[in-house]
Amino acid sequence: MTASASTSNATGASLAAAPLRKQRGGGPARRGRGGGVADLIGVGPSLLLFCLFIVVPMIVAVVLSFVNWDGVGNPTWAGFANWTEFFKDPQAHSSLWITVKLVVFSYVVQTPISIGLGLFTAGKGRLKSIYAAIYILPLLISTVGVALMWMSFLDPLLGPLQGHQAWLSNPGDVLYALTLIIAWQFIPFHTLLYAVGRRQIPEVLYEAARIDGANPVQMFFLVTLPQLRYTIVTSGILMIVGSLTYFDIIFVMTGGGPGTSSLTLSLDMYKEVFPATDFGYSSVLAVILGVIGIAIALVMVRYSGFGKMQSQQEGVA
Amino acid sequence: MLSRLRPGRALSVLFATIWLLVVVVPLYFMILATFRNNNTYLTSNPWTPDNLTLSSYHQVWAAHLGSYFLNSVILTAACIALTVTLCLGAAYRIVRRQSRWVGASFSLMLFGLAIPIQAIIVPLYVMMVKLHLYDTMYALILVLTAAAVPVSVLIMVSFVRDIPRELISAMLIDGGTEWTVFRRLVWPLSRPVISTLAIYNGLNVWNNFLLPLVLTIDHATVLPLGLNNLKGQFSEDVPVMMAGVLLATLPLVILFILMRRQVMTSLGGIVAK
Numbered sequence: 001m002t003a004s005a006s007t008s009n010a011t012g013a014s015l016a017a018a019p020l021r022k023q024r025g026g027g028p029a030r031r032g033r034g035g036g037v038a039d040l041i042g043v044g045p046s047l048l049l050f051c052l053f054i055v056v057p058m059i060v061a062v063v064l065s066f067v068n069w070d071g072v073g074n075p076t077w078a079g080f081a082n083w084t085e086f087f088k089d090p091q092a093h094s095s096l097w098i099t100v101k102l103v104v105f106s107y108v109v110q111t112p113i114s115i116g117l118g119l120f121t122a123g124k125g126r127l128k129s130i131y132a133a134i135y136i137l138p139l140l141i142s143t144v145g146v147a148l149m150w151m152s153f154l155d156p157l158l159g160p161l162q163g164h165q166a167w168l169s170n171p172g173d174v175l176y177a178l179t180l181i182i183a184w185q186f187i188p189f190h191t192l193l194y195a196v197g198r199r200q201i202p203e204v205l206y207e208a209a210r211i212d213g214a215n216p217v218q219m220f221f222l223v224t225l226p227q228l229r230y231t232i233v234t235s236g237i238l239m240i241v242g243s244l245t246y247f248d249i250i251f252v253m254t255g256g257g258p259g260t261s262s263l264t265l266s267l268d269m270y271k272e273v274f275p276a277t278d279f280g281y282s283s284v285l286a287v288i289l290g291v292i293g294i295a296i297a298l299v300m301v302r303y304s305g306f307g308k309m310q311s312q313q314e315g316v317a
Numbered sequence: 318m319l320s321r322l323r324p325g326r327a328l329s330v331l332f333a334t335i336w337l338l339v340v341v342v343p344l345y346f347m348i349l350a351t352f353r354n355n356n357t358y359l360t361s362n363p364w365t366p367d368n369l370t371l372s373s374y375h376q377v378w379a380a381h382l383g384s385y386f387l388n389s390v391i392l393t394a395a396c397i398a399l400t401v402t403l404c405l406g407a408a409y410r411i412v413r414r415q416s417r418w419v420g421a422s423f424s425l426m427l428f429g430l431a432i433p434i435q436a437i438i439v440p441l442y443v444m445m446v447k448l449h450l451y452d453t454m455y456a457l458i459l460v461l462t463a464a465a466v467p468v469s470v471l472i473m474v475s476f477v478r479d480i481p482r483e484l485i486s487a488m489l490i491d492g493g494t495e496w497t498v499f500r501r502l503v504w505p506l507s508r509p510v511i512s513t514l515a516i517y518n519g520l521n522v523w524n525n526f527l528l529p530l531v532l533t534i535d536h537a538t539v540l541p542l543g544l545n546n547l548k549g550q551f552s553e554d555v556p557v558m559m560a561g562v563l564l565a566t567l568p569l570v571i572l573f574i575l576m577r578r579q580v581m582t583s584l585g586g587i588v589a590k
Contacts, residue, residue, distance in 0.1 A: 039419050052463065057444065134337060134340060136580070141566045142524035142540065148558050245433040252548065
């Protein structure tokens with residue numbers, strides 16, 4: 001009795017010792033030999049690049065927002081002058097409003113179409129995979145290329161659809177036209193996201209819903225949409241932050257015009273430096289842009305029911 | 318059952334086909350326009366393939382498109398190579414978690430995901446002027462690689478994390494160093510994620526317009542900026558501009574045709590992970 005107990009103790013001890021010894025032998029040994037140097041070589045370069053060219057510039061932008069500088073002479077301390085200018089500047093308010101409109105329009109146009117196309121291309125079949133391949137094409141063209149193509153296409157005099165309104169030079173239409181062109185370029189990407197998301201939904205859920213007598217519309221609202229929540233959040237963040245900071249197509253197609261009717265915050269910021277060389281005020285706009293972008297990302301991740309979503313998936317598995 | 322689904326299915330095919338036309342029609346117009354010259358572009362029917370010529374391609378090639386092309390190839394190759402090697406190394410060390418500061422730097426990089434690049438272009442411009450790197454390829458390579466670090470490290474960490482710890486331990490017991498583990502085990506096993514990131518970053522770098530616009534003026538012109546120059550040079554000559562756009566897109570289309578499945582899973586999977 002005692003003997004057997006002692007032997008079982010012995011085996012227990014050796015079993016417990018085995019993984020320990022294994023670790024000491026050099027498994028995921030914490031703070032082991034050479035770890036420090038290896039960490040420095042491994043993480044150092046990318047961390048250095050990231051800090052030097054992303055973190056430092058962000059800090060510099062904040063500092064610049066408190067100085068007056070034309071880029072040539074010595075910068076002088078401005079205190080909050082640039083910031084109070086922002087609250088008085090009607091141009092900045094109009095840019096902010098145009099930016100908000102662009103974000104809302106983009107979201108409203110892109111999301112439903114992307115979900116629809118994503119669900120369509122998620123299915124199997126030769127037709128669907130051909131469609132999916134063609135849908136990608138706008139994503140491969142550089143934004144400048146997209147802009148040049150649509151400028152020629154929509155040209156009211158020389159373009160193929162002669163005789164229509166000059167949307168891009170009409171202050172009332174230009175933002176809608178730009179929204180649709182930006183959508184043309186980015187819907188492919190969000191379609192891909194939704195297709196990937198749809199493929200990850202377990203078929204069991206649809207079978208269960210079918211057994212319960214759900215029709216396709218009910219299945220869409222009660223199974224597909226709730227299950228796509230994570231994709232909706234991801235795609236939504238990318239869409240909102242993307243259109244908030246959107247620059248390329250607007251810069252090439254209208255330069256913010258006609259007048260200032262498509263001058264978004266990021267274009268306004270660019271123009272305050274090139275050509276206006278007002279580095280301080282431009283940096284105020286840059287900081288506002290950065291803060292709004294970061295805030296939206298944080299808020300959406302927090303209030304989207306991230307955690308709930310994960311437990312739902314676990315329940316299925 | 319099937320017959321009940323049919324109207325819905327027909328409707329979805331109709332919707333998908335409408336979008337297909339929205340995608341294809343402007344592209345068809347563009348491709349056809351490249352095979353016209355400035356006169357036939359104005360006089361011919363924009364939808365029927367007649368009066369075709371290659372003169373626009375000759376003209377656009379004569380307008381330095383070749384050197385823009387070369388710059389874009391160098392930039393993209395350099396950025397992909399740097400991003401992949403540096404970020405995989407970082408990801409391996411982050412997963413091994415041997416020093417505390419490594420974890421902290423990972424959190425810092427994750428925070429970088431939320432920083433929009435547009436917010437830092439002015440400081441970047443000032444820095445590059447001060448560092449005497451303004452208007453050089455180095456400026457573009459450094460900044461575009463730095464901008465790719467957060468996403469790349471995140472994706473690679475989530476991949477390297479799945480490499481069984483036992484494999485790493487076994488290799489270290491057999492006398493391997495951290496370097497041999499990285500070189501012989503992590504690098505070969507990470508091939509799928511490397512190609513995913515190469516495609517994703519390559520596409521971003523090849524088509525990036527804002528950073529070349531801010532950081533270069535005429536000595537390191539890459540394709541997107543070159544296309545924008547064409548707009549000034551040939552604003553009255555649509556076929557030449559369209560030929561430029563088409564030539565700039567061609568490498569990506571060829572890549573896409575050769576590895577369609579991989580490109581699509583790369584683009585979709587990068588965020589869905």
